[in-house]
Amino acid sequence: MDYLNQFRLDGRTAFITGAGRGIGLCTADALAQAGANIIISGIDQADLDTAADQLRVKGHNVRAMLLDVTNSAATTEIADKLAGDGTMVDILIANAGIAWADTKAEDMDDAAWAKVLDVNLTGAFYSCRAFGRHMLQRRRGSIVTVGSMSGFISNKPQNQVHYNASKAGLHHLTKSLAGEWADRNVRVNGVAPTYVNTVMSNVTAQDPDYFGPWMENTPMKRMIEPEEVATTNLFLASDASSGLTGSIVMVDAGYTIW
Template identity: 40%
Template structure:
C-alpha cells in the first residue's frame, strides 16, 4: 500500500521557528517578513531605515499573532550583524531561518561611474549579504540546522536592456554564485542556502511618479506583461525556507514573469 502519511500542507508551516529578515523596513523584505509571520514564524526585523518602516512591519507581524524584534543595523557592519543575531536568539529563540533582502540600486554609465558609487553599492549588495550570511550561519551551524534565502535579481543572470548598471548586475551575479558556494560549504552541516532572483517588481523604488515611463517599458519587456507585486515573492521564499524544500540547496529561483526565457 502507498504510504500517505506525509501531510503536504504542513511542509510549509513555519510554526516554532525564528527568522531574521534584513531589509525588513520596505519592499520585498518587508512583505516576506510579514509572510513568514503569517506562516507561523517569529521574526527579527533588521533595517537601517529610520522612517517608520520597521514599525509598520512589526505591526503587521503582531497582527499575524507572532512576535517580532526590531533591529536598527547596517548590513555592512559585521559586529552589528553579530549583535543582531545574538539579540534575536536571546529574545526570540534559536535562529533557524533568514532572508537577506537589504540592497540598493542606482545607475550610471560605466565610463562615468565614480569609484565611490561602485564601492558603496558593492558594500551593501554583496559584502552586506556575505556578512549577513556569515552571522546567521554561525548560529545555525551551532544548532545543526537552518535555511537562508538571499534576494538576488534576474540582473545577475541577464543584462537589462537600456539600464546602465554594471555594478548592480555584478553585485547580484556575485550574490547568486556566493550563495551556491556557501550552500556547498554547509551542505553536510544542516544549513541550506538558496537565492531568489526577482524580475521587475513593483517596489516603492520602482513605482515612484518619475518612474512611470520606465515602468511602462518594464511591463512591455516582461512576457507576462506586468511587473510582479511584492506579494509574489512571499511564496517562493516560504517554499525555499520550509521543509517543502528540504532537498533544495544552491538553487537560484527566477521569479521573473518569464523574462529570462526571451
C-alpha cells in the same frame, strides 16, 4: 506525507534584513502566517516601527532591530546576542539591498560602485556568516538570499553595471555557501525577481522610456508584486524545499525566457 504541513514554520524564528517595507515586509508577513516568530531589521527606525505595527495588528509575534548590514561587527553582535539570549534563528532572509540611479559605467564614480557592492553583496555575506555560524553549530538552518534576474542578464535600457555585478556575485555566493554547508544541514538558496512593484522600482517605472522596454521584454507584460516573491521565500525557508540547496529560483514573469 502531510504536504501542506511542510510549509509550516511553527516554533521557528526568522531574521529578515531590509524588512521595513517591500519584499522584506511581505516576507515577514508570509513567514509569520506560517507560524514563525519574526525579527525584522533595517536602517530606518520609522519604517521598522510602522512595519512592526502592521504585523502585530495581524497577530504576529515580531521584534524589530536596527541593523546596517554593511557593519560587520554590528551584524555579528546581533547574531551572537540573540543566540546568547536563547533566541535560535532558524531562518535568515538576506533581503537588504539597494539600486542606484542610471549611470554609465565610464561615468560611475568609486563611491557609487562601492556602496552598491557593499550593501548587496558584502552585507549579504556578513549576514550569512554571522547567522550561519550558529546554524552550523546546531546543524540546522535555512538561508534565503534575495538576488535579481539582473544577476543573469544585463538590463536595458538602464545602465547599472554595479547593481548587475552585485547580484551576480550574490547568486554565486549563495551557491558557494550552499556547497560548503550542505553536509551540516544548513541550506542556502536564493530568489531572482524581475521588476517588482515596490517603491524602489516604481521610481524608475514611472518613466515610460524605461517601463516600455521593460514590458516589451517581459512575456507576462507586468511587474510582479512583492507578495509573489514572499511566497517563494516561504517555500525556500520551509521544509517544503528540503531537497533544494544552491538553487536560484527565478521569479521574473518570464523575462529570462527570451
